[in-house]
Structures are given as structure tokens and as C-alpha cells.
Amino acid sequence: MTALADPLAPLLALADVQDAVGQARAAADAAMRHRALRRQGGVVAAEISLRSAVASAALEGYAHDRELVRSGVVTDTVVQGCLRVAAALPSLVDTWPKAPRQVLARLHVLAARGSVPMDALGHPVDPSSGPRLDALAALVAGGTSAPPLVLAAVVHGELLALRPFAGVPGVVARAAARLTLMSSGFDPRGLIAPEVGHLAREPEYLGAAGAFATGTPDGVRSWLRHCAGAVSLGAASLEEVAEQTWTAPQS
Structure with missing residues (x-):
């Protein structure tokens, strides 16, 4: 019996994709070697989690000052869902x-509670999306040997294209992509927040996501390159947070 071909393997042959993925990997690895993570990793992780949530909410159109969110005065339901x-x-x-x-x-329940009716939580709005969700689940469950960043980008792009959940589908898509990076070992401690990079290049993010949805090689290529760049920017944000934590006065 002939083994089934890896469905994501052709993506690595798209121009510049392997280079972009390699650069993002190197940036993430370098950031995660910062000395602050050895002693104050929990503090850094908490700050990255906050930045991730604030950026994801902003990408849904709910932008709030990070310091106000940190202080607890922002009660917006989308922001709370992202947190x-x-x-x-x-x-x-x-x-x-x-x-x-x-x-x-589960991600949809967490993200959309208070934003959509209770009976819509956790349920796809369109049953016809089931086969594509099943195919995506099969990839996540070991159906590809593609690099984690490529798989995360495909998960993210597919969920944005499908918009299977009501209310805040982008929040779910970005969280699923981040989970892919974490569970694959690319970012086991959840220290890289690609959402920060997506927000920094929001017009590109929106355009590349639309291009991915077309399914054309150029569209997929632009999305993969954007996602790799977002990871690199997330790595830069980690280095910034780690350096600030390291140089902060110690009590």
C-alpha cells in the first residue's frame, strides 16, 4: 500500500518560505535564551500572555490601552474573552x-462568553464546515511532518477562512495557531506572541489572510511569509520584555 503524501509538503517548495521559516525559528530560539527567563520566566510569561490577549482583541476591532487592561478597568467582553x-x-x-x-x-466558549448567545458557544455556525474542520484536526493530530510554524500558519489561515464560530472567530484562530506552536515544542512555554506581530502589520495580516483563503500558491506563500514575520516580531517582543524584566529594580 502506498503511503499517503504529506498534504503540507508542497508548501515548503514555495519561494522564500523555507528561508522565512528558518529566520523565524532562529529569532525565537535566540529570544528564548535570554538570561531573564532562567530566574523570572513566570513574570515574563505573564506579560507575554497579557500582550497576546490585548493584541488579539485589537485585531478583532476592540483596541484598548494595555496598561488599562492590566489595571483591570477594561470590562469589554471581547477583551475579557481574550484574557x-x-x-x-x-x-x-x-x-x-x-x-x-x-x-x-473550548476556545470558543472562553473567547465568546458574553458576546454570543449561550446556545451558540462551542458549536460551529455552519455544519458544512465540518469536513474541513475534520481535515484540519487530522493535520494537528499528526497528519503532517511540516515544520510547526507552517502547520500553525495553516491552522490559523483555515480557521480565519472558515470562520466556523460566531462572534470572535479570529480570537479562536489565533489561539489555535499559538497552541500549535506550543504543543509542537516550537514554543513550549508560550513565550512567543505572534499576535503582537500580526497587529504591528495589521494591513498585511488582513491582506495575507484573504490571499490564503483563495488557495492559490501566491496567496498561501504570502500568508506563510507573513506568519513567519509575525513570529519574528513576537520574538522581538519577548526580548524586549525579558530585557525590561532583567533590568528592573529588584525588591
Whole structure:
């Protein structure tokens, strides 16, 4: 019996994709070697989680000053949903590759509570999206040997294109992509926040996501390159946070 071909393998042959993925990997690895992470990793992780949530909410059109969110005065339901999602990611890492659709439903419940009717939480709005969600789940569950960043980008792009959940589908898509990076070992501690990079290049993010949805080689290539760049920017944000933490006065 002939083994099935890896469905994501052709993506690595697209122009500049391997180079972009390699550069993002190197940037992430360098950032995660910062000396602050050895002694104050928890503090850094908490700050990255906050930045991730604030950026994801902004990408949904709910932009708020990070310091106001930190202080707890922002009660916006989308922002609160993003904070819940960011806080829950570490607890979902092990389940993600085993039961992706279960985790997607959980992410939607966390993200959309208070934003959509209770009976819509955790349920795809269009049953016809089921086969594509199943195919995506199969990839997450071990159906590809593509680099983690490529798989994360495909997960992200597919969920943005499908918009299977009501209210805040982008929040779910970005969280699923981040879970893919965490569960694959690319970013096991959840220290890289690509959302920060997506927000920094928001017009490119929106355009590249639309291009990915066309399914053309050029569209997919532009999305993969954008996602790699977002990871590199997330790595730069980690280095900034780590350096600030390291140089902050010690009590």
C-alpha cells in the first residue's frame, strides 16, 4: 500500500518560505535564551500572555490601552474573552493534538462568553464546515511532518477562512495557531506572541489572510511569509520584555 503524501509538503517548495521559516525559528530560539527567563520566566510569561490577549482583541476591532487592561478597568467582553483564552492555553497544550475539535470548542466558549448567545458557544455556525474542520484536526493530530510554524500558519489561515464560530472567530484562530506552536515544542512555554506581530502589520495580516483563503500558491506563500514575520516580531517582543524584566529594580 502506498503511503499517503504529506498534504503540507508542497508548501515548503514555495519561494522564500523555507528561508522565512528558518529566520523565524532562529529569532525565537535566540529570544528564548535570554538570561531573564532562567530566574523570572513566570513574570515574563505573564506579560507575554497579557500582550497576546490585548493584541488579539485589537485585531478583532476592540483596541484598548494595555496598561488599562492590566489595571483591570477594561470590562469589554471581547477583551475579557481574550484574557481567558490566553490564560487557558497552557492547560490545553496536551489535549490539542489529541482532540483538536474539542479544544476549538473550548476556545470558543472562553473567547465568546458574553458576546454570543449561550446556545451558540462551542458549536460551529455552519455544519458544512465540518469536513474541513475534520481535515484540519487530522493535520494537528499528526497528519503532517511540516515544520510547526507552517502547520500553525495553516491552522490559523483555515480557521480565519472558515470562520466556523460566531462572534470572535479570529480570537479562536489565533489561539489555535499559538497552541500549535506550543504543543509542537516550537514554543513550549508560550513565550512567543505572534499576535503582537500580526497587529504591528495589521494591513498585511488582513491582506495575507484573504490571499490564503483563495488557495492559490501566491496567496498561501504570502500568508506563510507573513506568519513567519509575525513570529519574528513576537520574538522581538519577548526580548524586549525579558530585557525590561532583567533590568528592573529588584525588591
